[in-house]
Amino acid sequence: MRLQPRKIETNNGIQGELTVELFDRFAKRMRDKGWNGVESFFNAGIQGGAVLEVGPGPGYVGLEWLKKSKCGTLTGLEISPAMIRIAEKNAREYMLSHQVNYIEGSCMAMPFADHSFDAAFSNGSLHEWEDPVLAFHEIHRVLKPNGIFCISDLRRDVSLLTRSFLYFSVQPKEMRPGMLTSLAAAYTVNELEQLMASTAFQEIQIHSDFCGLTVSGIKEPLTPSM
16 A cells, blocks of 8 residues: 555644544543553653643543552643543543643643653654644653653554554544544654654654554753863
8 A cells, every 4th residue: 555645634633522522432442442552651661750741632541641650740731622621520530630730732832841840741642743843842841851751643654454443443433534534644653763853852762563653762861060
């Protein structure tokens, strides 16, 4: 299958109440299947501390991480007010509201001071970032020295069989067209390598699996002043 050029999906997140409700049902099913990237965050070394989640959506990914970490706090940066309302409801149901705070804003202009977080992660939102290099610069800025980041997402160059599997796995079925547009907006490993070469991160690791990719790394420590 010939790989098609990347097509931008959206720069505004998921906004409408009905669409948000459908996405919440979809994300809950992904959580129940364990398809949420949480293990990759732990494997990257994000096991506690003050953590930023970029694009938390309805919150299940970060809440699952928070439930398992037992020693972390979470700040979710989300562009959609409707999605924040769902995430706050879900945090209450997890009984983790005291450990998580959702902030409305863009990953390309984060409303946080320099060196605010020990780590940052995101699952499934990279393909929506309008300017990913700027977003990674912002992640770099808000991380403390030696801070860890881990970003996971779909990859565009999946096989036709995998594409079909993903499509028919999506429930509710009203979300299936969105899976295709997300795949069309996703990156390949080579594209992500080129993208990361323009960021402030000096050492990164990129891994791929049958339908996704993960990029992780550590912000360089402060250089001792002479």
